[in-house]
Amino acid sequence: MRELVVLGTASQVPGRTRNHNGYLLRWDGEGFLFDPGEGTQRQMLLAGVPASAITHLCVTHFHGDHCLGLPGVVQRLSLDGVAGPVRALYPASGQEYYDRLRHASVFHEVTTILPAPVTGDGPVREGPFGTLVARRLSHPVESFGYRLVEPDGRRMRPDLLARFGIGGPDVGRLQRDGSFATGDGTVTLDEVSEARPGQRFAFVMDTRLCDGVYALAEGVDLLVIESTFLSAEAALAERYGHLTVAQAARVAAESGVRRLVLTHFSQRYDDPARFHDEAAEIFDGEIVVAADLTRVGMPPRR
Structure with missing residues (x-):
């Protein structure tokens, strides 16, 4: 099974229909939980995803909408008796925030969680699933995106x-x-x-346009990328370190992305179709405007 389970799609402020961030990539026997925002534990329950599915916790940065769900997820792992190990990846510069979230309250700890702070660009985890690579992004606080690459085979x-x-x-x-x-x-x-190209996935959150965005997106089958603002608010996006939907679509078009997943929407917008329409003017591939609790499959192999 290779699919993305969307747990939350809001940005700084959740809404009635959009929870804080949360994205679980199910990749064969692995489960990569990216940016568990507040409420992720409950969203997993609604999506039918058990805590035992999680093998990696991947945090891009320590703004609250991307990490405040971490204490609940960590404690739920132990409550459900998940032995682990579960590896936690996060910017090393945010170690104090990780420590606070990791031990936010008293609980009976069962799960082995192995911290793996990210210090710079390059591979951060390798296994039978392939290679997980981190690349630094451009945001007011240090932020990393992630790219998962399956090796080519036969x-x-x-x-x-x-x-x-x-x-x-x-x-x-x-x-x-x-x-x-x-x-x-x-x-x-x-x-x-015959040659069997490996599948590729990228997760790009809170960032301005930068080299890291393109390095993560290059040639991926599935790109999950923030599109916080519509193009009319491009100045706001630049000021606060975010992408517009047009910028996200341009990245996908120039990088040869096959399936584009737009997410992390500002609470100021109530019509998701506007994001699709702006993206479709630039990117002619498959576009998914993410909604909470939806599932997005990996495209078939090339």
Whole structure:
């Protein structure tokens, strides 16, 4: 299963229909919870997502709408008996804020949470799922975006395997060794498979346009990106360190993004269609104007 579960889509002030931020990326057996704002624990319940699905807590920065739900999530992990380990990634410059949120109240701690403060650009976590990369963004406080990259691989072709008479356990041996000896000679992996590009995901929150935004978005299948303001408020966006929907769409268009998810909307707007319309003038790919409790799947492999 690879999908984005949207838990909240508001910016600084939540509304009647939009909770503070919260985004869970389910990626095979991993669960990356990005920016758990206030109310995330309840939103997970409404979305049907158990605490046990979380394996990583990823905080972009320590403004309240991106982190005030962290104490509740941390305590819920222990309440539900999740052994972990769960890795917590956050800007190292905000260590004091992480410490306060991590131990905000008294509770019986069960879950092992491993802090992994982010100090700069580059890989911050590697595993069977691929590589998680952080890039510094441009915001009044230090902020990092995240990019998840699955390594490229090979897809086995049943028709080619059949042509060479390879089946059963021999397929696994061929994948492991890169070649397999048959009665007619040696068959290489390249002869019975085709390239399978790895999937890519990016999460870009509170930032002005900067090199980091483009580095995160380059060639991704699914881009989740803030679009706090409509274009008419471009001056406000620049002043407060945010993107307009037109800027977010331009990033997607210039970076070859396949599916664009717009979110983090200012409370001043009550018509989501305006965000779609402005983005569609610039980006001709698939556009999702995020709503609370919706699910967005990863596009099929290229």
